[in-house]
Amino acid sequence: MKGKEIRVTVKFFAAPREAIGKGEIVREIPAGTTVGELITLLTGEYPVLRAYTRFISVAVNRAYVGMQTELHDRDEVACLPPVGGG
């Protein structure tokens, strides 16, 4: 049974952004897709991401979330490599 599609924006920063050559993409995915499933999907699309997925934290709508979090229409998903300000 196929649910309806939702549209999410995915942002990349620092090393993974340089590796895939894009800072932002938009993807349509089935409703109920989790953050972890989206990352798996993106890794299939951009194999270079594989080197980073182990280290990446994810924020949805600017708040850190776990990999089990379900995504919703218009969510802004950010793939955050280990931060290092200061």
Place this chain on the structure above:
Amino acid sequence: MTNSPIDQSAILEIEPMKLFEVTTAELSVDDVGARLADPAIGALATFVGVVRGETDGREVRYLEYEVYPEMAEETLRQIGAEIRARWQTIREVAIVHRVGRLQVGETSVVIALSAAHRPEVFDALRYAIDRLKEIVPIWKKEVWVDGAEWRSEGGG
């Protein structure tokens, strides 16, 4: 409303001083400290992060800071809230981080904390910079004469 003697647009242009900010502009420690000006304070502690000229024996040409701006200011505000919940004697917190290309010796971050008395300001200051390096979505790329690398606290 129509004959107001005050030019409303001029008033709207004056932004209140932000306590939590990410900017590409040069940082001034005095400016950040001044954001906490208040006759009730008796102690003002500041931490200043500066771009270091060498890492692991390699000469750094400059640093390139990248940011997720909307989330960075939110997480800086979160750190301020955490500090005030944890140390109730802390009166106010300001954290301003510079991003973009920074040269060796330039200031990358200024953290200022105010309190009526000095106990706890040093612990709170240390917490602020440690937490910043842990949760604020800012990344730095070290550019050397012969290469470049993204650096982080955690590795990876």
